[in-house]
Amino acid sequence: MQTWTLMLALLAVMALAYHGGRKRAITSAGGAGRISTLHSLPGYYGFYAALWAGIPALLLLGLWLGIQDHVVTGLVKSALPAQTLAGLSDSELGLLLNDVKNLASGSIVGGTVTPAIQAAADHFAHLQRLANWAMWLLVLAAAVSGMALAWGRTTPTMRARNRVESIVMGAMFLCSSIAILTTLGIILSVVFESLQFFEKIAPGEFFLGTLWSPQTAMRADQVAAAGAFGAVPLFTGTLLISFIAMAVAVPIGLMAAIYLSEYAPRHVRSVAKPLLEVLAGIPTVVYGFFAALTLAPVIRAIGESLGLQVASESALAAGLVMGIMIIPFVSSLSDDVINAVPQAMRDGSYALGATQSETIRRVVIPAALPGIVGGVLLAVSRAIGETMIVVMAAGLSANLTANPLASVTTVTVQIVTLLTGDQEFDSAKTLAAFALGLTLFLVTLVLNVIALHIVRKYREQYE
Structure with a gap:
């Protein structure tokens, strides 16, 4: 049955x-x-x-x-x-x-x-x-x-009502506890595997090493029996591509949000906002194909015409396409936050003789800044965690460079690469994925703490 x-x-x-x-x-x-x-x-x-x-x-x-x-x-x-x-x-x-x-x-x-x-x-x-x-x-x-x-x-x-409410409250507490315990279990599992990795590889070599070559041999008599696990090239590539993506997404997304919420007529907003949000629904593999087949050759052709050496897979191509993908995250959240600013604040600014642009710069944006910071933080997390676009447009080479025209890789791409196929979970190569994941988690946690501090500072000022 x-x-x-x-x-x-x-x-x-x-x-x-x-x-x-x-x-x-x-x-x-x-x-x-x-x-x-x-x-x-x-x-x-x-x-x-x-x-x-x-x-x-x-x-x-x-x-x-x-x-x-x-x-x-x-x-x-x-x-x-x-x-x-x-x-x-x-x-x-x-x-x-x-x-x-x-x-x-x-x-x-x-x-x-x-x-x-x-x-x-x-x-x-x-x-x-x-x-x-x-x-x-x-x-x-x-x-x-x-x-x-x-x-x-x-x-x-x-007291049937009291008993029913107690049961429902207990069920909700159980659901919230399951979510918390699941999160705690994920963190502990990553920490446990990372500690095993650091027993094999010194933390100084991992965090300060400049050579990443995690390929290890299955037997001791094979070549390259011990790999190199310097993660600095991975962190540099992640920051480089994320910086390029945010340099594209934040200005365009914020300006689009300001226009749609403050300047655009209602009929324009009703059409433009859904069209802009369509970008968030496009699969990342489509962005990857666009970056690899369309944008990367264009960048390479322009670079060669200027006498520059451009790799077939570059951080610039991946960062630009990733920035386009992230624009809806910034614009949609910023638009909602700007619309939530009370109209009385705008009216008070106009009554004091301020123009519309001055009101936006000196009243609306500062009042909406906590929400905008949250949207930007979400966009940064999205950029750091992206994998498919980087694989297809930036490559897998762990190069330590700040040149956006060179081929680089990111932490998430290497995590996927290390855990692909049959692996031995007691080898340094596989355990390195957990160490990278733990580092990425700690970086995201620090970003959240900084954003929370900014949000609280400005929220106290404007509420």
């Missing part, structure tokens, strides 16, 4: 519990004319019964689905003949059990089907059917028991 069918049945039980709890509350009050004697509205009694029918059953269902496969697999494994398991390693045993599961579900089997494997597959299918029936019975029994318990507690004096 499908799990979604059980979910539909559980929803039906919860709906029954709601209507039954509501009706029981009205009956316990002495009829519809005496609802005022109830502590809470009848709907709260219905919600209370529905929650009692749904929450325990859902928890049981989640627990059952989490352990069912492990238990069934363990039982099938224990029932396999000893001669079948003799001499098998852990990986070979895993492949054998996978063949048993595929055979039971009717899928393609990689190995030879022996009578022992066929018997194990039949046993697995039988146990799965029993487990599914047991899951249905236990989950529906839990739902019905919770419904009956809630109906038995329904009295006119029961």
Whole structure:
């Protein structure tokens, strides 16, 4: 039986519990004319019964689905003949059990089907059917028991509204805790792997080294058994491309936001703003193709006509296209913030004799500066985290240079490169990706702290 069918049945039980709890509350009050004697509205009694029918059953269902496969697999494994398991390693045993599961579900089997494997597959299918029936019975029994318990507690004096609100508040607290714990788990996992990397590579070499060549050999007798992990070229390339992108996105995006919010007629704004925001919906691979096939050759041709040496993949091409991609982030957020400035501030400036441009420069922009800083920060984070455009337009060469016409790479591109394909997670090459990720996280955190300081400073001044 499908799990979604059980979910539909559980929803039906919860709906029954709601209507039954509501009706029981009205009956316990002495009829519809005496609802005022109830502590809470009848709907709260219905919600209370529905929650009692749904929450325990859902928890049981989640627990059952989490352990069912492990238990069934363990039982099938224990029932396999000893001669079948003799001499098998852990990986070979895993492949054998996978063949048993595929055979039971009717899928393609990689190995030879022996009578022992066929018997194990039949046993697995039988146990799965029993487990599914047991899951249905236990989950529906839990739902019905919770419904009956809630109906038995329904009295006119029961504080149904308070209990429902407490349950809902607890659910929201649980959801927020899951988000926080997930974030904490991600950070700790990155930190743990980074510490393993720094046990192999000195932090001074990583943060101060100027040569990045993480290729390592699989065996000690191969060439280049130890790579070079100086990350300065990666940081330099990231900052160079991000600087070019922000030099394009911030002025154009901010000026576009000022025009759309302060100068543009309504019919122009209604057309121009959606068209500008279309840029944010274009896939980054399309920007990458445009940078590699259109913009990069143009830059190379212009550079050669001026006698400059331009690489086929340059930081300038990637930065310009990335800046175009980021314009909607700056313009849209800045436009919303500028429109949120009270009209009374503009009117007061006009009353003192200021022109429209003076009002924008001296009143509107300073008042909207915290929001503009937030938009720029979001754009910076977007620029630092971009990968596809850099791969296609700037290349993979870790060159330590400030020349925008040269080929460079970024931290995110190297993270993808290091984790592509089959990797050994105990090698310095793979662990370097986590060290780069941790460094990128700390840089972003510092940017957020600086932006928060600026926002608080100006918010105190204008609020």
